[in-house]
Structure formats: C-alpha cells, structure tokens
Amino acid sequence: MSQIGNNIKKLRKVKGLSQQAFAELFGLTRGNISSYEEFRAEPRIEVILQIAKYFSIPVAELLEKQLTVNEILNFEDYFVEEKGGKNTKNLAQIPFLGREAFQVDQGGIGYLADLPQIYFPAYSKSRFMAVENSSFIPRPVSFPFEENAVLFFEHVEVDILHTLHKHFGLYLKGDVLFFGQYEVEGKDIELVLNDWKKVSFTAEEAECFWKLYAKFEKVF
Template structure:
C-alpha cells in the first residue's frame, strides 16, 4: 500500500481539507491519519473502502498508483473547453422487432417494404452496416440472475452468410434459421450450426448451415433495469478480511 499515504495527502490538498477535517469524515483520529500519510501505519480495509467510495476513485488506483490532480478533479487529460472541438453525434434508425413482428419476420424478412414499416429506434451509430434491434420476451438467455431479461433490447450487426464460420464460438447472435428467429450463443462446426440458450433448462438447437437465412452479431444492449455495480478488488478484500477473522477465531 505504498501509495495510500501519498494519495490521501494529495486528496486533502486538492479538496482543501486539514488533517483534522479529513479524519473526522472517516471517524479517524488526526494522529492516525498522520501515521497513514507518513507510512508508519496501514489502514483497515473498511477505511480504504470508505475513502475510495467517498472520493469516487477505485481502490486499485488508491493503493497502487499515484493519483493525479486531474483524476481527483475527475477531469480528463485531454479536456477542452473549445466549442469547435465538439461534434454532433450521428444517429442511425434501426428496425425494431417486437411483439407480433417477431412471428411475422421469418416469412417477411426479405420484404423491403415490410422492413421499412417496422418501428425504428434511434441509436448513436455512424456506420454503413445494417443493424436489427430485437426485444427480448423470455428468460431463455438468462442464467444465475444474469443475462437478458424480458423488455431488454439487443442490437445486432449483420453478418454475411458466407462469413458465419468466422464468428467466434459462443458469440451471442440474433439468428433467423428455418422458420425460427431467436437470440442464442452460436457455435459452427463443419456444416452444422449449434444454438445454445443461457438458461440450463432450454435444449440447444442444431441446424445445417444451409438453413440459416440471416445472422446479426449482437453488439449493443439496452437494459431496462439498473446494472449490477460491483468492485472485484473490493469484493476480494472483503473476502480476505472475513477469512482472516475466521482464522483468528480458530485460535
């Protein structure tokens, strides 16, 4: 933790906090804080977590690298205030498949008028590639409380049929095969296509390559819920602290 003391001292300077004011924020004694800054003492894990969360920095940065003033002020090194440096984000209109359209699409996927009449969503994409958006309606791509839930929207970029063999194994795709339109993990073996759901109770599909009509590689998702927030390093530190306590209690 060689950078911890130096970093909290720099944080105090940037934020204009005395040792006493900083210490009171985290229920510390001023002498304890001084010991941290001078490297004479190491903080407890919960103190590190509190300081990192309070100042919106990662535990990893707080412990393993010297924080910059720009980082502490949450500015980027390339920040500019010149108006001409900003540009308007280009938006693309993407056909959205949802509700009855999902059932109709296998018979009308190559009907240009039908595609043009589908609902469109606006998405910040500056690309000449074709895209499709698809609304998830079941839990087939959900496992262990993670994955895609009903109402989520996936956006896929078109992959030419001749290039399907180059798609990495396990890639999530929106695929039209035979008379089925679905979102699945894709695997291609020789002249066969295997489509696997995330849910363990959903059996995989197997088709021949010549039954595939369209493939859209999922590139973006729109989730209609808050994502799970977690800090892997923080979780590891908490785990180590719990294990250490158990070890001490064993003696």
C-alpha cells in the first residue's frame, strides 16, 4: 500500500504547513491535499517528484515507507527516530518548531504538546524544546547562529536564574516568539531583543522563558 497520503500529512505537520499552504507549494488545491491524506486519490507522478525534490526525500521512501520526523528533518544520522526504541530510555523527548511554523498565514504556533517530537541526548530533568533558526524569528543583531541551525532550549526554572546573564534565550507566549539575550541586575531579569523590545522575567510569566542549551548544525 502506498504511504504517500500518510507522508504528505506528516510532512505538513512537521513543517507547520496548513493543507492550503502545502497545496500552494505545488500548484494544487486544498481539496487535492485532503483527498491524498484521506486516501481518496493519489498525486500524479510529476507532483510526487516535486514533493520529493522540495523536501529532499527519496521518491521510493516517500511512496513506500512511513517517514519518521527525523527522516523528514534529515536528522536520522544524528538523533533517534520518533517512535523510539530501546535506545531512547535516557533521551529527552522534545517538541520541535520548524521554520515553516513562523511564516505568515500558517495559523500560529499552537500548543507545544501538539508539535512533532524528536529525541535528543539532554541529560537533565529540565523541559526542552527545539527551534529551527529562521529569518522569520526576530533576534538580536549579535545573534551568532546560522540560518536553519536547530537550537535547543531549556525551560527557565528558579534554580538556573543565576546562570542567565548574557546567555541567549527564547520568549514564547501564544504566537509571540523571539530570540533575545538575558540581562540580569540583582533580582531583575530581562530578555532583550533590542533597544525597543524587551520582556521582564516574572513568576507569573515564567512559562514563557527558555535558555539556550545546545545547537545542531550540519557540516557539509
């Protein structure tokens, strides 16, 4: 049985694309994508080739196997695949925000629990999230990370507040997201985007603050 419908749906979710946005990438309609995902039709071969090329996925895999999140992200050589197995016991399961999630008209970021998950060797009891660096995300002028690098963030808890000064971080509240740099003066903590935008850390908004933990960049 062809897996193209399952894989189109998974590609959309991992990349944060609505059916309409996915359709527009390949000159299709939202109804086309819906029919593929519900197994009422299959795309023409030229469309399959376009999808495979766009997402850098072998055509045979797109058609014949259910792709994992790590395969879609081309992380399979580095991270354990989504469903996990005996090797995932000591790895953190982390929600992943891809670059497409921040483009205009994608319907917002949504809940972290609804995002695709990857496994990562983060040996800590803290919560983590991963974000694909993108020009769509506001960041300080000094932000040093390459486009498409995957940045891993640790949730800010009380016991790491003293480590924040001058470290890069992430603010996420609803559909508002930006990278910034922490400034700590006494008990006052701010995540600074630039001279005009900054947010103060408070107990009431603690859920919105994250500290950069690690980065992943492919070397070609």
